[in-house]
Amino acid sequence: MSFLAQITEPTLLLNETIARANIRRMAEKAKRQNVRLRPHFKTHQSKQVGEWFKAEGSTAITVSSVKMAQYFARYGWQDITIAFPLNRRQLPQIAELAKQITLNLTVTSAHDVVFLREYLTAPVNIWVKADTGYNRTGIKTEDTAALDAVLTELQKTAPHTFKGFLAHAGHTYKARNQETISAIHQQTLEKMRALKEQYSAAWPALELSIGDTPSCSVMEDFSGMDEIRPGNFVFYDLTQHHITSCCLQDIAVAVACPIVALHPDRNEVILYGGSVHFSKDILPLPDGGVIFGLVVPLTENGWGAPLSGTAVVSLSQEHGIVRTTPELMKHFKLGGLVGVLPVHSCLTANLMKGYLTLSGERLEHLSGVAL
C-alpha cells in the first residue's frame, strides 16, 4: 500500500533519502574540517533517526532536556551533552544519568558549579556556556570577572571535569544572506579562540564547541573549534531556507494534510492541519505579510516543488487556510491530500509526535512516547 493511502489525518512525512544526505553532508564537512560532529537531537527526537547518525559515525550527541538525554541513553547513546542551563530541580534524574553514561552538563554561572560540587557526586563533564553575541544566556566572552569566578570554582569541583566553552550563535537566525552568517560566524570563532587563549595555560585540555545550523551549513572554516552541534539541518525547513542555510530540496519533512473545504470564490482551500500540527511560527514575507507554510503536491515518490502563488496564510487550532491562484484552485479536491513544508521543523515534529516515511514506516518522536 502506498504511504499516501494510509493517511487519514495530518501526518508528518519524512523523506529518509534527503535526511540521510543532510546528515552525510554535515558528517563529511566535520571530518574534512577536523571537528567532532556532536549533532543536536532536539529536532528529530527519534531513536530511529538517531541510527542514521550512527551510520555516519556519530557517537556523541547533544540534547536540550534531561528527558531527551534519558530517552537517547535508553537507546545506546553513551556520550550526551545537555546544552541547556542546569535545571537544579532535576538533580535526581541528572545523578541517575551520570551513573549510566558520559554526561556533559552546561553551566551559566559560578553558582551552578558550586551547586554541582555540593549536590552531585557521580562525575560529569562541565561545559561553561559562553555568550558570543546572541544575548540569550551564558557568560559574555568579555566578562572576565564572571568567567574567572566560574573557573575558580571549577578548580575545586572534583570529581567533575571542566570540559570547555560552549556557545550557540543563535543570532544567525536573523540572517537573510550568507555574508551576515559569515560575519557572525567569524566573530564567534574569534571570541571563542580568544577565550581558549585566555584560559589554556591553566586548562590546556579545554575544548571549544559551537553549532548553529546556519553557520555549520554554509561555513567551511571552523579553525580552533573542537566540535560543532548543529541540529535542525537533519530536516531543515522554510526558516533555514529563508536564512540561506539550505535549498528547498534539502527540506526532509512535509506535513500531509487532508483537504476539507474549498472556497473557489476567494481561491482558498481549507486543510485539516492547524496550529496544533504546525506550531505558530511564521515566515515573514518581503511585503510585510507572513505565511505558515508552503504547499507542495504529494506523489508516490514524496513531494514536488512548492506551488507558485500558494501558501498557508492562516492557522486556527485545527484548520489551515491555503490561498492559491485561480489556475491552481481547480486542482485541489475535497478528500485529497497536499503537503506543507513547515516554517520550523523542530516545533512541527514535536507537535506531530512521529513520522511516516515514504516507504510507509512509522518512526517515533519522543513527544509521542507514553509518559
Add this chain to the structure above:
Amino acid sequence: MSFLAQITEPTLLLNETIARANIRRMAEKAKRQNVRLRPHFKTHQSKQVGEWFKAEGSTAITVSSVKMAQYFARYGWQDITIAFPLNRRQLPQIAELAKQITLNLTVTSAHDVVFLREYLTAPVNIWVKADTGYNRTGIKTEDTAALDAVLTELQKTAPHTFKGFLAHAGHTYKARNQETISAIHQQTLEKMRALKEQYSAAWPALELSIGDTPSCSVMEDFSGMDEIRPGNFVFYDLTQHHITSCCLQDIAVAVACPIVALHPDRNEVILYGGSVHFSKDILPLPDGGVIFGLVVPLTENGWGAPLSGTAVVSLSQEHGIVRTTPELMKHFKLGGLVGVLPVHSCLTANLMKGYLTLSGERLEHLSGVAL
C-alpha cells in the same frame, strides 16, 4: 507534599476552583437565556475536566476532530458534534462512531452531503456550516444558491438528519472591547435568524448554533439561538483577557517554570519553558512589541497577580526569556519556580499534555494519551 515540591520541569497548573467557576457561570447563563450549552472540549481535552461539565448539567459536547470524538465517546459522552469540516479520509472512524453515539457532523457544501449519503450508512445529524463574516470556512449566509443546493441534497439524505446551521464568529478574536464584540454578535444573531426564517417553512425543526468564547462570555442576548458552543472559557488566557472576555483572575491555568539562569545586568531571567511548552502565539502590546506570557508568583494556594513590568519577551524551543524590573530581579532565584499565564491556553494545554491541580492531582490531556 505541596504541589510545588513535585515540579521539576515545565508543568501546567490547573486551578480547579477557577475552572469550575468559569463552567458554572457559562452554564447558568445558558440556562438563564434558555439556550443549550454544548461546550467545546478542544481547549481542555481532558476526561476529568469533562466531568466538571457533567456536574453542571452538560450532556452534549463539541469537539474539533474525530480523535477527540473517539476519546470523549470512550468516557461516556453520548452526543458529540464535530465542529470541523467533514474529513472524508476518516470515513471508517466516523462510521464506527456513528454506530456508538449521537454523532453530529459539519458540512460546508452540497458535495459533502452527497458524499455522506453515498458512503455513510449509520445515521448522523448534519449541521451546515454558515459563515456569518469570519471568512474562514462555511457557506456565506448571503449565498442563497449554495445554501439551497445543500438543503436540496439534504432532503434526499435519509437516514441522516439535517440539524440546522452552525456558525463560529471567530472574528470576535480581533476585538479589543465589548462594543466590537457586541456589534459582531448582533450581526451574527441577525444573520442566523434570517437563515432560519428563510428555511423554516421547509425545515420547521432546524436549529441555530453559535459559540465563540468572547460573545458567549460578555453577551446576554442569544434570542433565536438553540445552542452555544464556547470552549476556551473553561481556562481563558491572556488573549481572552486582551479581547475583554474575562478578568485576569478568571484564567485557570499557568505554566510553572524552573528558573535556570539569571542575567541581572539586563534584568532578564531564563526559564525552562519555551515554544514546545507555550506554543508561539503572541500577545501584541500597544507599543508594537509582543509578549509570550505574563509572570505570576507561585504560592501554596496557586498564583498571584502578574508581576508588574515583567513578561516573557522571547521563546526558543526550551528557553523562555523573562524581562523584569531591577527591583523585582532580585526575587528570582536559581532553582526556583515562577508561573506564566499563557497567551493561548488551547495550544499550551495541547503541548503540555496534562495538568497538575493545586491539590497535586495529575489530570489527563488527550495529547498525552498513548497513541
